[in-house]
Amino acid sequence: MKRMRPFSFYAILLVIVMxxxxxxxxxxxxxxxxKVVLNSLIQPDSLIYIRVTKSKPVKEYGNLRFPELQGAxxxxxxxxxxLPAPEWRVINGRGYYVSQGVAGVGKEYTVSVSYSGLASxxxxxxxxxxxxxxxxxxxKASNRVKFSLKDNIAEKNYYRIRVYxxxxxxxxIVPLKHDTVKFRLDPSFNNNFIDIIGNEYYSxxxxxxxxxxxxxxxxxxxxxxxxxxxxxxxxVSGLTRGxxxxxxxxxxxxxxxxxxxxxDPVNVYSNVKNGYGILGGVNARRLSFAIx
Numbered sequence: 001m002k003r004m005r006p007f008s009f010y011a012i013l014l015v016i017v018m019x020x021x022x023x024x025x026x027x028x029x030x031x032x033x034x035k036v037v038l039n040s041l042i043q044p045d046s047l048i049y050i051r052v053t054k055s056k057p058v059k060e061y062g063n064l065r066f067p068e069l070q071g072a073x074x075x076x077x078x079x080x081x082x083l084p085a086p087e088w089r090v091i092n093g094r095g096y097y098v099s100q101g102v103a104g105v106g107k108e109y110t111v112s113v114s115y116s117g118l119a120s121x122x123x124x125x126x127x128x129x130x131x132x133x134x135x136x137x138x139x140k141a142s143n144r145v146k147f148s149l150k151d152n153i154a155e156k157n158y159y160r161i162r163v164y165x166x167x168x169x170x171x172x173i174v175p176l177k178h179d180t181v182k183f184r185l186d187p188s189f190n191n192n193f194i195d196i197i198g199n200e201y202y203s204x205x206x207x208x209x210x211x212x213x214x215x216x217x218x219x220x221x222x223x224x225x226x227x228x229x230x231x232x233x234x235x236v237s238g239l240t241r242g243x244x245x246x247x248x249x250x251x252x253x254x255x256x257x258x259x260x261x262x263x264d265p266v267n268v269y270s271n272v273k274n275g276y277g278i279l280g281g282v283n284a285r286r287l288s289f290a291i292x
Contacts, residue, residue, distance in 0.1 A: 017034060035114050036121045036275040037066060041243060041282045044127045048099035052113055055276055068095045073114040078107050098111035103127055111279055118190040121275035128283050131159060136234045136287030138227055144186060145221040147234045147287055153214025158236040158244035161205045163221060165229035166288065173231050173288035180204075181232070182224040206239075206248050213232055227291060236285040243280030245269035 004281050039051040052074065053066035074097045076083045086097035105127055112122040134151040151157055163183055164175035184199040193211060201224035204228065210251075221234075239247070249268040270276055 012148070034118060036072075036115060036118050036272075036277055038111060038113055038121055038123055038272045038277040038279065040108070040111060040124070041278070041280050042103050042127055043282050043284065044103050044105040044130075046102055048076065048086070048103050048109070049091075050076075050099075050111055051277075052115075053096060054118065054290075062262055063116045065079065069113075069118075070095055071115075072097070075112040076112040077112075080108075087273040104197075105129060105283065106125075109279070109281075113275075119274045121272050123272040123277070123279035125240050125242050125271065125281050127281040128158075128240050129155070130195050130283045131157075131236040131238045132284045133234070133236045133285055133287055136232070138232050138287040138289070138291050140227055140291045143223045143226055145181075145183065145223060145227075145232060145234060146218060147236070148218050149236060150210050150216040150217060151209045151214055156207040156241070158241060159174045159207045159209070160221070160235075160239055160244075160247065160282075161207070161221075162203065162235045163223070163231040163238075166231040166233045166237065167229070168231060173233065176229070177231050179229075183221040186220040186222040189218070190250070198262040206244060208244070216256075229291060231288065231290050233289075235284055236287075237282050237284040239283075242269065242271045242278065243282055246271075246278040246280055 010282065016291045035055045036054050037051075037053045039053075040048060042048050051067045052072050054069055055077055056066060070088055074286070076099055084100040086099050089096055108124065108126045110122060110124040112120065114120040129152070133151070134148050134150075135186060136144040136147040145163055149159070163181040165179040165181060166173050166175050168174075180201050180203045183205075184198070184201050185205065193207070201222075248267045255286050272279065
């Protein structure tokens, strides 16, 4: 049983962004004053969820929640045309400004936010095309997962790869909750990336098409544990340059249990003018298949 379908579980993407922006360190970090923090990863065919909070000094080590800015004036534009105003909603205890329609592919979006007492902010990004992935497969009791990716030579492409154990629920293959598979690129097969393959296993891998530009490549992933699930999902996301830079810069905050702040904690990419955060485009494609 093999099939490929667009990614529609936007909540997972949103959790990643919010986690990245709500962790604090215990080392002195310069503070430029209160600013609007704008975060949204825009997925085609999904509503646009916009998180708007206020920054604060990194000193309240036990409090990871940033103040929500309910009542802000949020303007959403698509290709320069103003869309109906996003509506405030509380989802799982957090407030979001939610679009009234779904995002499209290849569209440019601008989000502007005004709030009394703070400088207005704005950010712009587009929605990228979906990755051309196919032929996902794995065998039970092994530790290898395979799929093919065909890169478009006409574009500069950025990718994120994730893998989930899965099961069939109501006829659909869905990821098991909190069961992201840790993996690495198998050094025996992925010759294009041999110099960047390490010994660690990760819950996601970020790549550019620098080494595979215009090629169709068979990816072989080596999982950290033996495969025992009945089904698996390989998710390959096309990213905009801004989304790639942000996800790459916040990797430790989002995914590692122990955060190493020996690197510069302030040096995180943001495309939000006069504020902090990210407006990025993501187009996730999922290969769902039964384990052989």
